[in-house]
Structure formats: structure tokens, C-alpha cells
Ligand code: ADP
């Protein structure tokens with residue numbers, strides 16, 4: 001007898017799921033990314049909660065949908081339509097590529113998928129029900145074009161993870177933040193969030209970034225923002241930053257997307273802050289919504305399972321360019337009334 005054993009696939013999947021599915025908001029993030037990758041123009045996020053926490057997450061999109069074969073394959077670990085090999089990562093345009101999200105979610109929750117591909121060919125849709133990581137039902141159903149994924153009883157089989165869930169309102173706040181960040185990066189999609197039957201958030205399609213900002217945070221903030229533009233040969237910087245009078249005690253309102261990916265980057269947030277120079281007190285941060293388009297071969301997206309971080313080649317050129325673009329935007333703008341007068 002050897003002390004070493006190869007783990008069974010269920011256990012492997014549950015361990016892998018731990019990296020991707022940290023909390024309900026991770027489920028929402030992965031489902032939204034799939035919906036966006038499927039070319040959706042309208043996505044509904046419907047969340048139900050009770051005192052016990054988030055009970056049910058349902059994401060409905062009007063994207064390209066899946067055939068019956070694809071609907072079953074989608075839950076296979078490492079099954080993806082988005083890359084063929086590692087070389088494809090150099091030119092990745094989709095948000096997903098790991099082929100792990102649906103398998104991971106299905107390993108730690110009860111999942112139901114209803115989907116129908118577009119085109120005249122597919123008259124009926126497919127319903128797939130997954131329990132305990134296995135497909136227990138696959139049937140033909142009437143369905144609109146697009147995909148609906150329902151996730152219930154998250155972490156029912158992983159009590160350790162369930163114990164770390166925070167209060168219902170904290171988990172909801174994480175969900176809303178995920179939607180906000182993706183909505184800011186994807187103006188081509190209308191997002192709508194409903195919680196326990198009440199609409200909580202809605203963005204319009206194709207209204208431009210400023211419209212999305214207004215929809216999420218109010219017209220007053222949107223009106224006060226200063227547009228930023230800049231770039232290098234391989235980099236385009238766009239977005240909006242706040243006037244120095246509108247600042248925050250931490251960098252959480254510095255929202256950054258790179259090639260449609262909502263990412264966290266302390267370095268870029270610091271570069272934005274740097275663009276303000278002495279316009280902001282030392283410990284204050286601006287509100288900023290920055291959209292960077294960078295040549296895909298300079299962005300390594302395969303850094304972290306949740307894809308919240310990326311690694312940038314030529315960061316030493318990118319960071320100063322961001323700071324310069326912000327500085328220029330503020331310099332070219334009439335900030336009178338924002339800066340305290342000299343005594
Ligand atoms: P990844 O997104 O990394 O490819 P996922 O596990 O998230 O992996 O999804 C597996 C596959 O299932 C995707 O590559 C895609 O082909 C298909 N899929 C998932 N969600 C949707 C959706 N909402 N609409 C259409 N196809 C989808």
C-alpha cells in the first residue's frame with residue numbers, strides 16, 4: 001500500500017472550484033463573462049435571497065446559445081470554445097478561456113441550464129440539470145434564443161466555504177460591484193439587476209461610458225467628471241476622472257478595464273493618482289473610470305484563476321502614459337473653484 005493516491009474527479013473539481021468560486025459574486029462574474037462572450041446585448045441578473053443569504057442566482061442572456069451537445073459539454077472541466085492552445089492566449093479577445101467556470105460552479109452548487117442557439121435551425125432549446133456535479137437530466141424544452149443559467153444552494157457540499165460567507169447585504173454588495181465593473185467595461189450590453197423582484201440597477205446599451213456612469217452612480221457625478229484621452233502606439237487610454245474636489249479615502253473607486261476585462265491593479269490606480277500631483281491631498285484618491293486598449297500580445301491574462309489580475313509587458317511605458325493622460329486632462333480643464341485659493 002502506498003500513502004499517495006490520485007484524487008477522484010469529484011474531489012479534484014471541488015478543489016479547483018475553490019479557486020474560481022469564492023462567493024456568490026464569483027458565480028455572477030463568471031456567468032456574466034460567458035454571456036458577454038456569447039455576444040449578448042441584454043443580460044438580466046436575477047438574485048433571490050433570504051435571511052440565510054443568497055438563495056438563487058439566475059442569469060439570462062440573449063447571446064448565441066448552445067446546441068444540445070454543447071450544453072452538455074460546457075460543464076466538462078477544461079471544455080471551452082474560446083481557445084485551442086496556449087498560443088491563442090496571445091490574441092485573446094474573450095473574457096473566458098479556462099473552460100473551468102461552469103464545471104467549477106456545478107461542483108459546488110445545483111445548476112440548471114436552459115439554452116437555444118440562434119438561427120432558424122434550432123426550434124427547440126435544451127435543458128440540462130446538474131446535481132452533485134453530474135448531469136441528471138437533459139431534455140428538449142421551449143426556450144427563447146440565448147441562455148439562462150440558474151445556480152442554487154451554492155456551497156451546499158463545501159461547508160468550510162459556506163462558513164466564510166458574509167452577511168446577505170455584504171454578498172449582495174459584492175454582486176452589485178461585479179455587475180458595475182463589467183457594465184462599465186461593456187457599454188454594448190444592457191445590464192439589469194433584480195433582487196427579490198425589485199430592480200436594483202439598469203444600464204442602457206450603447207450609450208457610451210458616461211451614460212453608463214450616470215446610470216450607475218447618478219447624473220451629478222457623471223456631469224462633474226473630466227474626460228481623459230491619451231496613449232502610445234500600442235495603447236489607447238480613454239475614460240473619465242473626477243475633479244480634485246471629489247475624492248475618496250481609498251482607491252476603490254478607481255475602476256479599470258483592459259480590453260474589456262475588469263481588473264484590479266494597484267499600479268495603475270497609483271499612476272492615476274500620480275496624475276493629480278499635488279491637486280489631491282496625500283491620502284486621497286480620485287474617482288476614475290479608465291478604459292485601456294492594449295495590444296493583446298502585451299497582456300498576459302493567465303495570471304490568476306479569477307482573471308482579476310493581468311500582467312502587462314511594457315508596464316514601464318504604460319504607467320507613465322496613464323499618469324500623463326490624467327495630468328493633461330486635468331490641466332486642460334477649468335478647475336476653478338475646485339482648488340482652494342492661495343491664502
Ligand atoms: P470558458 O468561458 O472559459 O470557455 P466556461 O466553463 O465558462 O469556460 O464555459 C464553457 C463553454 O460553454 C464556453 O466556452 C462556451 O462555449 C459555452 N457557454 C457558457 N456559457 C455560455 C452562454 N451564456 N452562452 C453561450 N455559450 C456559453
Ligand code: MG
Pocket residue numbers: 030033034095096097099101102
Ligand atoms: Mg467562462
